[in-house]
Amino acid sequence: MDTGAKRDKVRQQLAQRLHRLTESRRLSPVAAVAARFRQIDGGTQGVLISVQLFTVVIPLMILGFSYFKGFAENASPGIMWIRELGLSGTNSDTVRGAFGDTAKLRSYWTAVGVAAFLVWGIPMSIMVASMFAKAWQREQFGLSQRLVRGALWFLLYLTMVGVRERTAFGAQYAGATQILMFTLALVPVWVFWSLTPVVLVRDGGHGFKYLTLAGLAGVLIDGIVIPLTDRLIFPAVIDGWTEFGPIGVAMALMTWCGVLGTGWVITACVGAVLWERTAPTNTVLRAQTAEMAAA
Numbered sequence: 001m002d003t004g005a006k007r008d009k010v011r012q013q014l015a016q017r018l019h020r021l022t023e024s025r026r027l028s029p030v031a032a033v034a035a036r037f038r039q040i041d042g043g044t045q046g047v048l049i050s051v052q053l054f055t056v057v058i059p060l061m062i063l064g065f066s067y068f069k070g071f072a073e074n075a076s077p078g079i080m081w082i083r084e085l086g087l088s089g090t091n092s093d094t095v096r097g098a099f100g101d102t103a104k105l106r107s108y109w110t111a112v113g114v115a116a117f118l119v120w121g122i123p124m125s126i127m128v129a130s131m132f133a134k135a136w137q138r139e140q141f142g143l144s145q146r147l148v149r150g151a152l153w154f155l156l157y158l159t160m161v162g163v164r165e166r167t168a169f170g171a172q173y174a175g176a177t178q179i180l181m182f183t184l185a186l187v188p189v190w191v192f193w194s195l196t197p198v199v200l201v202r203d204g205g206h207g208f209k210y211l212t213l214a215g216l217a218g219v220l221i222d223g224i225v226i227p228l229t230d231r232l233i234f235p236a237v238i239d240g241w242t243e244f245g246p247i248g249v250a251m252a253l254m255t256w257c258g259v260l261g262t263g264w265v266i267t268a269c270v271g272a273v274l275w276e277r278t279a280p281t282n283t284v285l286r287a288q289t290a291e292m293a294a295a
Contacts, residue, residue, distance in 0.1 A: 009292060017288050018281070020137070036269040040134040041246060046262030049131070052124030053257040060158060061116050066102035074104040081253070083169050086231035089239045098249040105277075118154075125150025128264065129286075135268035136163055136275075137288060154198045161193040164223075186223045186224040193218025197275070206280035206287035214271035221267045226259060 024032050036042075062077040069075040078099035082092050127144075129150045133140040139147060168185035194215030197204035204211075237255060241248030276284050 009109075013289050014285055016019065017137075017285050019285060021084065021276060021281065023271070026239045029059040029273065029277070030271045033266070033269050036135060036273055040131065040265070040269070042262070042265040042269065045127075045131045046258065046265045048127060048261075049124065049264055050254070050258040050261030052121075052127060053261055056121040056124050057158075057161075058253060058257070060121070061161065062099070063117070064162060065103060068148065069102050071102045071106040073101050075102045076100065077102060077105075078249075080165070081256075083291065084230060085234040086229065086255075087235055087238065091235055094238065094245070095249055098246040100208070121154045122147060123150055125154040129200045131265060132156060132268050133198065133267070134136045134199060136201045136272045137202075141202060149199050153196065156192060156195065160188045184244070186219050186280065189245050190215050190219045190222040193222065193271065197271065203287045207275065207283040210279040210283075211277050214275040218267050219272055221263050221270065222260075230256065233243035 025037070027035060061080060065077045065080055066075075076096040076099045078095040078097075081087070082095055126146045129146045130140060140146065154288045164185045167188070168182050190212075192215075193216060194212045194217070195210055197210070197214065234252060234256060238249065241251055244251065
């Protein structure tokens with residue numbers, strides 16, 4: 001393709017992007033997010049991600065918890081969800097019993113055992129990278145870059161989960177101290193979701209200061225709304241499945257993964273729309289057409 005044809009193609013692409021951006025900004029924020037969610041088939045994306053979460057993240061969370069507890073015989077990985085979901089009484093006993101104690105998991109804490117779950121997380125990372133590219137309306141990276149960037153993002157996510165868990169629940173807090181530590185635990189969530197577009201989205205570093213605003217979508221959804229929703233809904237969900245024993249707990253956790261996966265998709269859509277509305281128009285268009293301009 002000669003230089004003139006390239007320029008014409010870039011101009012045409014810019015015009016299309018500008019029209020799409022203008023139309024999106026005319027909508028109310030809620031309508032714009034809903035439109036983006038439908039555009040990327042967010043419901044299906046959430047289901048696919050939830051399956052990966054259930055098979056990858058939960059085992060790694062259990063192994064990590066067991067390691068930090070020294071694989072003690074009197075410590076159950078179920079404590080993580082008891083605290084996360086605000087369970088008590090019979091529900092708490094059911095979840096604790098379903099997971100057993102951490103001593104049984106010592107044999108899995110090997111380079112091979114942990115690496116197996118980390119490798120299994122690669123497809124999830126690639127899936128999340130593809131979802132973010134669609135939500136942010138960018139050209140996707142090639143498979144090799146999606147693989148590397150997705151793996152980096154997955155490690156950042158596990159780090160964020162660990163830091164948030166240790167900050168919010170590392171000791172027995174009460175009253176104002178508990179509220180303060182929960183608030184401090186939102187800081188790594190904010191950093192993580194602000195950096196996510198930089199890692200997963202092509203030219204995602206454009207308008208970086210506006211990404212910190214987009215990261216607030218992750219704080220609101222992943223850091224506040226989902227945890228509060230979990231505490232309101234899941235005690236009743238688990239109570240309804242108590243008679244099923246361990247399989248009932250598994251069904252409840254699968255539902256929890258569905259909420260979390262859908263929350264990630266909504267976070268991507270809200271962050272993208274928020275960034276597009278706060279960043280200057282030229283910055284948005286430059287980021288969305290940089291790949292074509294360089295071709």
